[in-house]
Amino acid sequence: MSNIVLEGQNLHRSFDDGRNKVDVLRGIQLQVHRGEFVAVIGASGSGKSTLLHVLGGLDSPTEGQVFLNGQRFDHLDETTRGNLRNQHLGFVYQFHHLLPEFTALENVAMPLMLRADSQFKQVKLKAEKLLEQVGLSHRMDHKPGELSGGERQRVALARALVTDPDLVLADEPTGNLDVDTAKGIFDLLRDLQKQRNMAMLIVTHDQSLAHSADRILQMRDGVWDTL
Template structure:
């Protein structure tokens, strides 16, 4: 069995606004292996978020294929794509994207509650376990508005990992935090990767985070500056 968790082949993406069409991704391929940490760096506007959304099955490429755990996103219905993501992928955004009216515990429990076989008691235990692991066992019933930026990002991490995904994707997870808090989240990310034996694909401006990756890819003009695939 192949140990490739995520593979993208010759991805292209253009956006059309009626008149003009901009080509954000020209030709990108990537492989992420089991347990591997890949970082993507590049100037603002170079298309990193666009690429991550495509790799995470949140958007489809104009051309090319993405395979998560060996399954092609473009061969699946939207519901099937959602299922494949829920089973294999944890996603962390720069701005946490937590649901404001729900508590930390409810936010973290959400990806498991969406499963058809969800058992509320077990889900609650698993969510509590993850929140405890990210150092927030004393904040279970707080809503996002009652938490600090660093705490919100910890909740977002717990939510991404509650399903024990094979791969965690993060779009500038420390980009909106002060230096000290960013450093703490960085350490936590590295620890969790080891503990959960998962792969990580992280877009970051944080040099320390990027440098500590097994593979660092620089995005430039919609391509890798130094093709590695």
């Protein structure tokens, strides 16, 4: 079995509004290995978030290929791509994207409940265990509006991990938090990543967080830049 979890080959992504064409990604090459923690840094508008969306199958490249565990990923239909995402990838965003009408426990359980073979009792137990791991055993029945920003992000992290993903893609996961809370979330993310030997690809503006990574990549105008 290959040690490469995610690979992007010659990735281009252009946007055309009919008058102007903007080349956001311009020939990106990337490999993320099992258990590796990679940080992507760069100025706003350099293409970091677009790259994450393309790699995670939330967007398609204009040119190039994406491979997930050795399988071509980018050209699949949306349903198949969605099923593979649910099995192998976890996502954490700057804004938690929790469903406001559901409790923390229900939000965490949601990715597993979307599976056809899910058993509610087992899913509930797994979601409870994860919320305990992120320090929220006392907040399981609270809805997002009743939680602090740091607590909401911990719920989002538990939701990303509930499917036991091979790789977590995180887009500025601490960017909406104060310094101390951000460090707590990041340390938790790093600890869980090591415990589970999963890969993690994180986009961040925070240099101190990036320097905890195994590897740092810098983007400038849609290409890799030397650090």
